[in-house]
Amino acid sequence: MSTSNTASDNNAAAIETSNADKTKPLKEKELIKKWVELGLMIDWISTQSNTEIESLSTYLEGEVTKLVESFREISASATVQSQNVAAIIETSTNVHINQKYVPLIDVIQDLDDLMTLMINDIVDISKSAMHMVYIMQHAIDNASQINHSLDSIYAITRDTKYLAVNALIEAARAGEAGKGFAVVANEVSELSESTESLANKMGEDIKSFTSQLNEGFKLLEDIASKDLTEQMNTKEEIDATLTALVQQTKSQRVVLEETAQTSTDISDSISKLIMAMQFQDYTTQRLQHLITASEGFKEEINNTIKTTEQSNILDEQIQELTEEQAMAMLDKFSLSNIKKNYLKSFNNEDTQEDVEKEITEDDDNIELF
Numbered sequence: 001m002s003t004s005n006t007a008s009d010n011n012a013a014a015i016e017t018s019n020a021d022k023t024k025p026l027k028e029k030e031l032i033k034k035w036v037e038l039g040l041m042i043d044w045i046s047t048q049s050n051t052e053i054e055s056l057s058t059y060l061e062g063e064v065t066k067l068v069e070s071f072r073e074i075s076a077s078a079t080v081q082s083q084n085v086a087a088i089i090e091t092s093t094n095v096h097i098n099q100k101y102v103p104l105i106d107v108i109q110d111l112d113d114l115m116t117l118m119i120n121d122i123v124d125i126s127k128s129a130m131h132m133v134y135i136m137q138h139a140i141d142n143a144s145q146i147n148h149s150l151d152s153i154y155a156i157t158r159d160t161k162y163l164a165v166n167a168l169i170e171a172a173r174a175g176e177a178g179k180g181f182a183v184v185a186n187e188v189s190e191l192s193e194s195t196e197s198l199a200n201k202m203g204e205d206i207k208s209f210t211s212q213l214n215e216g217f218k219l220l221e222d223i224a225s226k227d228l229t230e231q232m233n234t235k236e237e238i239d240a241t242l243t244a245l246v247q248q249t250k251s252q253r254v255v256l257e258e259t260a261q262t263s264t265d266i267s268d269s270i271s272k273l274i275m276a277m278q279f280q281d282y283t284t285q286r287l288q289h290l291i292t293a294s295e296g297f298k299e300e301i302n303n304t305i306k307t308t309e310q311s312n313i314l315d316e317q318i319q320e321l322t323e324e325q326a327m328a329m330l331d332k333f334s335l336s337n338i339k340k341n342y343l344k345s346f347n348n349e350d351t352q353e354d355v356e357k358e359i360t361e362d363d364d365n366i367e368l369f
Contacts, residue, residue, distance in 0.1 A: 082263035164189035
């Protein structure tokens with residue numbers, strides 16, 4: 001009884017082992033098939049991804065180069081602007097006089113000193129003119145006194161002439177005894193005429209002198225009486241204008257110096273930015289390493305697939321993925337353009353030109369995800 005049971009148990013175990021052996025190869029084949037399909041998937045995805053990365057790397061390198069050139073132009077423009085502002089500062093704060101540059105502030109100060117000197121001279125001239133008015137008034141008064149003295153001389157001359165005439169009459173009456181007296185009378189008469197002639201000449205000269213003196217007096221009186229209030233106010237206005245001009249020049253210089261410094265800072269910052277943008281070389285190298293690694297990975301995957309196919313484990317060779325499998329993968333992509341490129345690649349269409357075109361499209365066409 002025990003022997004029969006033992007044989008029965010052994011048969012059952014043999015049947016179970018036989019069934020297990022039949023089931024195991026089926027699972028291994030399915031698993032290997034999945035691995036082959038995964039390898040094909042990786043090969044396809046890696047190939048197109050490498051195309052995307054290469055195009056992106058090329059685009060990045062080109063755009064960064066353009067950006068660097070633009071920054072260099074901006075830096076050069078900022079440097080030129082800084083130099084131009086420095087020239088403006090030089091020309092706006094200095095005046096070219098007698099083959100040399102003189103600070104505008106010094107020129108304005110010299111003008112102010114000159115104006116002050118001119119006003120002081122005018123005031124001094126006015127004071128001197130007033131003093132001369134008094135002197136000329138005194139001279140005119142003296143001329144009037146001379147005229148009075150001439151009138152007295154005329155009167156004396158007239159009386160002397162009358163006296164000489166009377167003396168001649170009396171000498172004639174005296175006859176021979178009056179001849180000597182007649183000679184004296186003639187001399188007195190001639191002296192009287194000479195005195196009268198001289199007095200007339202002096203009178204004419206004094207009259208002419210007095211006339212000229214009066215004209216000079218009126219002119220000096222006009223000068224002395226000239227109101228200098230307007231000139232003084234004008235001087236104050238000029239002083240205020242020059243002071244404001246100096247202050248404005250100082251303010252403009254400060255602003256221009258700040259502008260020049262800002263331009264210099266911009267140029268320096270852009271130069272540093274250009275240096276910092278050397279990351280592009282590093283990025284290109286890293287992307288190239290990724291492509292190389294991906295190509296190596298693809299090669300290993302393809303070798304594994306080839307080895308699997310050569311082992312004849314599978315009943316048939318798997319040459320390519322089904323469209324259903326490809327679409328299942330592409331459904332995970334969020335960008336429609338990328339999805340389209342991968343689909344073209346799946347259909348063995350060249351996507352290099354499409355990728356480059358899409359990468360260089362305007363920013364307005366960028367699809368957000």
